[in-house]
Amino acid sequence: xxxxxxxxxxxxxxxxxxxxxxxxxxxxxxxxxxxxxxxxxxxxxxxxxxxxxxxxxxxxxxxxxxxxxxxxxxxxxxxxxxxxxxxxxxxxxxxxxxxxxxxxxxxxxxxxxxxxxxxxxxxxxxxxxxxxxxxxxxxxxxxxxxxxxxxxxxxxxxxxxxxxxxxxxxxxxxxxxxxxxxxxxxxxxxxxxxxxxxxxxxxxxxxxxxxxxxxxxxxxxxxxxxxxxxxxxxxxxxxxxxxxxxxxxxxxxxxxxxxxxxxxxxxxxxxxxxxxxxxxxxxxxxxxxxxxxxxxxxxxxxxxxxxxxxxxxxxxxxxxxxxxxxxxxxxxxxxxxxxxxxxxxxxxxxxxxxxxxx
Numbered sequence: 001x002x003x004x005x006x007x008x009x010x011x012x013x014x015x016x017x018x019x020x021x022x023x024x025x026x027x028x029x030x031x032x033x034x035x036x037x038x039x040x041x042x043x044x045x046x047x048x049x050x051x052x053x054x055x056x057x058x059x060x061x062x063x064x065x066x067x068x069x070x071x072x073x074x075x076x077x078x079x080x081x082x083x084x085x086x087x088x089x090x091x092x093x094x095x096x097x098x099x100x101x102x103x104x105x106x107x108x109x110x111x112x113x114x115x116x117x118x119x120x121x122x123x124x125x126x127x128x129x130x131x132x133x134x135x136x137x138x139x140x141x142x143x144x145x146x147x148x149x150x151x152x153x154x155x156x157x158x159x160x161x162x163x164x165x166x167x168x169x170x171x172x173x174x175x176x177x178x179x180x181x182x183x184x185x186x187x188x189x190x191x192x193x194x195x196x197x198x199x200x201x202x203x204x205x206x207x208x209x210x211x212x213x214x215x216x217x218x219x220x221x222x223x224x225x226x227x228x229x230x231x232x233x234x235x236x237x238x239x240x241x242x243x244x245x246x247x248x249x250x251x252x253x254x255x256x257x258x259x260x261x262x263x264x265x266x267x268x269x270x271x272x273x274x275x276x277x278x279x280x281x282x283x284x285x286x287x288x289x290x291x292x293x294x295x296x297x298x299x300x301x302x303x304x305x306x307x308x309x310x311x312x313x314x315x316x317x318x319x320x321x322x323x324x325x326x327x328x329x330x331x332x333x334x335x336x337x338x339x340x341x342x343x344x345x346x347x348x349x350x351x352x353x354x355x356x357x358x
Contacts, residue, residue: 001055001093001096005096005097005100005356008100009048009049009052009096009100012045012048012049012052013049013052013053015041015045016042016045016046016049019038019041019042019045020042022038023035023038023039023042047099048096048099048100051092051095051096051099052096054092055089055092055093055096058085058088058089058092059089061081061085062081062082062085062086062089065078065079065081065082065085066078066082068081069082094353097353097356098349098353100356101349101352101353101356102352104172104173104176106172106176106207106283107170107172107173107176108169108170108172108173109171109172109207109208110165110166110167110168110171110172110207110208111165111166111171111172111175111176111205111206111207111208112149112163112164112165112166112204112205112206112208112272112273112276112277113132113135113163113164113165113166113175113178113203113204113205113206114161114162114163114203114204114205114206115128115131115132115159115161115162115164115201115202115203116128116160116161116201116202116204117154117158117159117160117161117201118181118199118200118201118202119199119200120184120197120198120199120200121199122154122155122156122158122188122190123184123188123190123197123199124158124199124200124201125154125156125157125158125159125160126154126156126157126158126188126189127158127182127184127199127200127201127310128158128159128160128161128162128201129157129158129159129162130158130184130333131182131201131203132159132162132164133333133335134332134333134334134335134337135164135166135175135178135335136164136335137334137335138175138335138336138337139166139168139171139335140335141335141336142168142171142174143168144166144167144168144171145166145167145168146164146165146166146167147164147165147167148162148163148164148259149163149164149165149257149259149269149272149273150162150163150255150256150257150258150259150269150270150273151163151259156190163273165208165272172205172207173345174341174345175205175341176205176207177321177341177344177345177348178203178205178307179203179204179205179307180202180203180305180306180307180308181200181201181202181305181306181307181308182200182201182202182203182306182307182308182310183198183199183200183306183308183309183310184198184199184200184201184309184310184312185197185198185309185310185311185312185313186310186311186312186313187312187313196313200306204280206276206277206279206280207276207279207280207283208272208276209272209275209276209278209279215275215278215279215282217248217271217274217275217278221248221249221250222246222247222248222249223246223247223249224244224245224246224247224267225244225245225247226241226242226243226244226245226263227241227243227245227258228241228242228243229242229243229258241263242258242260242261242262242263242266243256243257243258243263243266244256244257244258244263244266244267244270245270246267246270246271246274248274248278251278251281253274253277253278253281255270255273255274255277256270257269257270257273306320307319307320307321308320310329310332310333311329312329314327315327315328315329315330316329317329317332317340319340319343319344321344321347322343322344322347324340324343326339326340
């Protein structure tokens with residue numbers, strides 16, 4: 001293991017001893033905020049330090065076995081112990097490296113999921129509806145809640161644009177690699193001659209921002225327009241200007257919300273989406289800087305990048321970033337995304353480990 005990592009582990013082990021003493025002191029609970037922070041830090045450090053102690057014990061076992069090599073009667077036994085110990089040491093080192101990897105502060109957050117129809121006209125809008133159903137079914141399997149924040153429906157069904165809020169523990173960690181271009185190849189329902197068409201949608205997954213802590217929005221930077229909401233085919237026409245359009249002047253980000261009959265509720269929803277979009281811009285700027293220093297296969301946040309193809313005639317889904325092809329498209333479109341999300345997370349972890357090694 002690299003000396004810098006050993007030094008870091010020693011520091012964390014010493015910090016755990018220090019926390020033990022602080023938490024056992026008489027005035028530990030005098031400041032409950034401080035006490036809660038220390039107990040949280042102690043809970044996080046405990047498993048890591050315990051693993052490090054096992055690593056040190058494995059090192060000691062190898063050292064003792066090496067001393068036994070001088071004894072002819074013990075040599076064979078000692079060599080077996082050394083080989084077993086080295087294999088165990090390598091396993092423990094990898095586990096320690098994984099535990100030392102930087103954690104994404106947004107992983108446990110709720111998300112806003114935006115799906116926009118791209119090239120392909122009505123077929124693209126229908127596919128946007130299929131993608132929304134896919135993510136909704138995955139959310140249901142994960143026992144998360146899904147609420148539609150804003151939807152612009154197309155005439156034949158599906159969506160020109162739809163924004164959903166997904167509420168659930170770890171939603172961002174599971175779906176953060178879904179951002180990008182999704183391409184579909186299939187025979188549209190409107191196609192009379194049975195030809196395969198290719199169309200596309202873009203997906204954006206954004207962690208829900210804590211407006212107070214994460215994003216400061218100056219009211220002077222906002223232009224607020226109200227208008228009458230209307231659905232596809234002129235349905236649900238409002239008699240009042242309940243729909244809200246927010247324009248963030250510094251970034252040019254525009255958010256519309258007309259899903260509720262209340263202007264106040266629409267404005268509140270639009271503010272949440274706006275805060276998430278601003279936070280998303282900041283995240284992508286940070287990710288692009290990181291990607292400049294190391295080749296990043298996934299999580300680049302580039303919306304224009306084609307990340308996946310759904311080929312219906314062949315029943316396959318291919319994720320181009322990690323060269324993963326699965327021949328179970330029906331199950332995937334029904335929300336069975338676990339194999340895919342797990343593979344993407346593992347690839348991301350491998351990238352981080354490689355960067356840690358460098």
